[in-house]
Amino acid sequence: MDAYARDRTFAPPGKPLGVVLAQSRDDVVATLRWASAHRVPVVPRGAGTGLAGGATAVDGCVVLSLARMTAIRELSPQDEIAVVEPGVITADLDRAARAHGLMYAPDPSSYEISTIGGNLATNAGGLRCVKYGVTRDSALGLEVVLADGRVLTTGRRTMKGVTGYDLTGLFVGSEGTLGVITAATLRLRRAPRELSTVAAEFTSLRDAAEAVAAIIAEGCQPSMLELLDRTTLRAIDDWKNIGLEPSTRAMLIAQAEGPAEESAARMAELCAAASFVAVSSTPEEAAELVGIRRLAYPAKERLGQCLVEDVCVPRSALPEMITTIEETAARHGVLISTVAHAGDGNVHPVFVFDRGLAEPPPEVWAAADEVFRAALALGGTLTGEHGVGLLKKRWLGLETGPVAAELHQGIKQVFDPLDILNPGKAI
Amino acid sequence: MDAYARDRTFAPPGKPLGVVLAQSRDDVVATLRWASAHRVPVVPRGAGTGLAGGATAVDGCVVLSLARMTAIRELSPQDEIAVVEPGVITADLDRAARAHGLMYAPDPSSYEISTIGGNLATNAGGLRCVKYGVTRDSALGLEVVLADGRVLTTGRRTMKGVTGYDLTGLFVGSEGTLGVITAATLRLRRAPRELSTVAAEFTSLRDAAEAVAAIIAEGCQPSMLELLDRTTLRAIDDWKNIGLEPSTRAMLIAQAEGPAEESAARMAELCAAASFVAVSSTPEEAAELVGIRRLAYPAKERLGQCLVEDVCVPRSALPEMITTIEETAARHGVLISTVAHAGDGNVHPVFVFDRGLAEPPPEVWAAADEVFRAALALGGTLTGEHGVGLLKKRWLGLETGPVAAELHQGIKQVFDPLDILNPGKAI
Known part of the structure; x- marks a missing residue:
């Protein structure tokens, strides 16, 4: 059970009651009905490759794994769409599309091991998103099981559509706090020939x-x-x-x-x-x-334990952001190794710390705190593509402010009045 | 006052109490505080070029025009963004961007007369969106005045970002029912050389x-x-x-x-x-x-009054959709003239009727009803880019279903508990 309680962060997990390995939408419906009836928290997860603690178990929860729902229900070359279940591995969908001269554009670094469901939950980016946008830009519609077990369909199969509020966009990036995605209609694109x-x-x-x-x-x-x-x-x-x-x-x-x-x-x-x-x-x-x-x-993981961060700044601020990271590293005596999706201004400073430690030492948090604040001061954001999860909640208010926080709570209350869906995460 | 009570549809407007011609965010704040205190409905509007009745006045409302807020507050060629007020004419922003080798991609047919605020409210599309996406795809962040007069900032200046729920996406396309947009940070793109x-x-x-x-x-x-x-x-x-x-x-x-x-x-x-x-x-x-x-x-407007419709279908269903429209026209003896953003599957059947009539005659509505149902049956949507407004509310439930309707109402309640913002529209 321990393996299902963690993601790729050091965040110490709580103790789950159990793990559900859902194989169908009906399994998800049954789980959420039961959880609502008994007011048991549910922590949905894909492959657990997240870097923010979004899939970390909480005490007394049911971990709801979607990793076994791996069907590509449909792939239409004519309409350039695929309808997939959440456990499909990102790169598998890409390969299936390429058999038709198409591709699935979003390619987070973890795409060989991450799932579409996890990508949707965090609105994952990747290397190609400088040209093709993030996961949201490829999500046309969703099938979602709500906290009480009702099934909702959002969006559509068409390239455009403005009927009703953008519920698809609301679920994408909501880190499992508003519902559990059981299928997605995704846009494919022509694969480049060369x-x-x-x-x-x-x-x-x-x-x-x-x-x-x-x-x-x-x-x-x-x-x-x-x-x-x-x-x-x-x-x-x-x-x-x-x-x-x-x-x-x-x-x-x-x-x-x-x-x-x-x-x-x-x-x-x-x-x-x-x-x-x-x-x-x-x-x-x-x-x-x-x-x-x-x-x-x-290569970095060979150096020690890693706190992988994810600030994003306006592109013109990239040199200043990276210089600040270097200076912060020197000042705190912390090893920070940085890669950036430079075309997007999305910077991943990786804070390396001793393998023996249970969590990052104070100087790492102090350095991270300075990096986060610098990104915000440059007109940037705390997280370009990894999500807030548990790890960035401390800084969330600095970016969104009290009015947005109140609206977030209001929306959460509409979708999940009993607060059973991934409680304590993201917002 | 009558001119401010209508959009480009025949929808008969109610009688407003008055019109506010806002020149600043503070004017919008003052209007909404007053309206909340007195529970007076507020109908926000841009240039009134909408085709669904979204800006049609309701009885006893204040019409809140944003058309005089026309400042381009910032245009950064380096970051490829602009920060603009809602009254900026779409094509004016495009021209301002082109002075720097950039463009503002969304170009609804009305772009020489429509405003950015109206485009955001309806999530407008256009001719170029087959390549560059709809207004949502160019909206990075918003400044919004909420129903009670509080000011909210959503999104960011960066190309990517996943902090908090996607409030930007929620406001875009919400047709003025959740808040009044007073500024937008928009993505620009490189203008093609040839x-x-x-x-x-x-x-x-x-x-x-x-x-x-x-x-x-x-x-x-x-x-x-x-x-x-x-x-x-x-x-x-x-x-x-x-x-x-x-x-x-x-x-x-x-x-x-x-x-x-x-x-x-x-x-x-x-x-x-x-x-x-x-x-x-x-x-x-x-x-x-x-x-x-x-x-x-x-050319169509020379033929008579027009009900301009806006279904969107998966691209492969385009021939069947257009054939159905032709057959429907013949069966009902209605003149329907169709243009399509064919690359998106977005079809605009224009139902022409006598100029003397106050609204479309029953055979036009009967034909429109068949066209809408056919679009939905083909896996399409009621509206690709114009919005639901007043005119398509009758059919809304066919597409979204009761669960989404309940969530729409719940979200509306969070943002606008007194139901003063554009009541009776869109959802």
Whole structure:
């Protein structure tokens, strides 16, 4: 039962009463009816890959796993939609779509192990969202079981529609506090025929950030634009020996659709200040360059326990945000390794701490607190794509303010008057 | 006062107490505080270009016009955002953005006269939304005055963010029933450097629909893909003499970004069954071809009074939807002229009736009823982009069902417990 009580954070779980491994909507209905009748908290979960404690069990709850509801009920190439159950692994849906020349665009770093249900609950982003938007932008409609067991259908199968309030948008990102998603109608997109990739090393962070601005301003429309800081690059190099120059302070990895001699070559030119630039000339080389980015998390996990954070700032504030993170790390003597979805201004500072500790030590929280406040001061947000869960609740009020907090509670009361759905999370 | 009591529908307005021409957020706060204290209904409005009766005055209300709040408070080319007041004319924002190589993507047909506030209230679509999405997809954050006069800020200035419930999405499309938007942070996009346009005439509606499917399947990513039916084309030809062949039953007008010899030429090839195809070779020619589409509404208005409808179906159901509309028109002896945002499956059947009548005659409502039910039966929606307003409330329950209706009422109660905001509309 312990495995079902945790997500990917250190957040110490409560003790559940039990775990339901739902295999159908009816199982979910039965669980929620029973839970409502007995006022038992229900903590819904997908694969437990969350990074904010959203799926962490609370004492005396039933953990409701949707991981066994893995059917792709429908995939329509003509309408470019799929109807899927919440336990479908994100990358599996993408692969199913690619068999028809389509793709499922949202690709959180965990997409090989995360579920669609979890992605919807957190409104997950990913690498491609600089071009294709976040999970919300691919969610057309939902089937949801409400706290009392009633079944609701939201949204539609069409690309547009404005009948009624946007309940689909309200459920997406609500971290299981308003209902349990049992099916989703998702938008697919044409898969690009060709991708080309650029990797550029910079001896200054500011040069890298300026290249990001230049690539966007030029209208290159990258489908990936990732920034890795020195600490991250060193962790990767120590592990996999990628031949990193000691003077390198940042790396950009950008991907664009179309032939390399057009899109990637233009992006490479815009990395004018780079000390080294590689442009892929084959799909294998492109995959290899993107592979460096995919190594970032596993490389960090070799350094210690990780508190993975997720601030997002206006793109122009990216250099200042990253500089602030570096200064904060130095001031508190904390190891922070940063990767950013630079095209979105979404920055993941990873606070590394000793493996022996049950939770981050005070200096890590102090540094995190400064990073959060700096992001807000720059016009940013606490969380670009991971959610609030348990871990960021302390700072929530700084961003949303008291009026929004009251409305959140009011909405929660409408959907879940007994407060049994993932209580204490997200809002 | 009468001019402020109506929108673009025939819906007979109630008698307002008065009209507030707000010039600032404080004016809106003062109006809503007073209205709450005296329990007076408030009907917010932009330019009154709505097509569903959403801004129609109710008896004894205060009409709250936001049309004088026209400031573009900020336009940041670096962050690709603008912060604007609700009275800004949609096309004015687009022009302001283009001065920086950017654009504001949503372009409802009324964009030269509609306001951003009205677009947000209805979640307006437009011609470009086949590529760039609807108004919701460009709304990052809002400043809203609640029914009791409190000011709420939702969302953010960043491209992504998942802190709290999606209140921004909840206000967008809520037709003034949850709060009054006094500012919006909107996403801008890079303006394409080059546009090329194709116009193709078909002797069969099905051939035109097949060309739509082929263009999408090929991944051409048109930024406009419009279908005009025979009745519409004849109305345009009678007025402007565009040289229409008598055998023409449908016209496609498609636009793509990039040079004509690439994108438009490929789309022209995919219109294999067309009886005539024109590809623009200059921007002037491109504008001329798109101009035909922009003539559709004025041409229809010359035929009589118009009930402009707005169903949306999955793209694959487009031929069946249009065929059903033609059959319904014949069966009821009603003139229906149809244009479609074909790439989205969004169909605007315009029911024409005698100018002398105060409202559509029974046969028009009977035909509209059949069209709505057919759209729902095809997996579609009552309204793709115009909203429910007053005119479609009769059919609302068919689409959303009783559980959603109860949730709508619950949400309304949270935001507007005295039911003073645009009562009787949308939900």
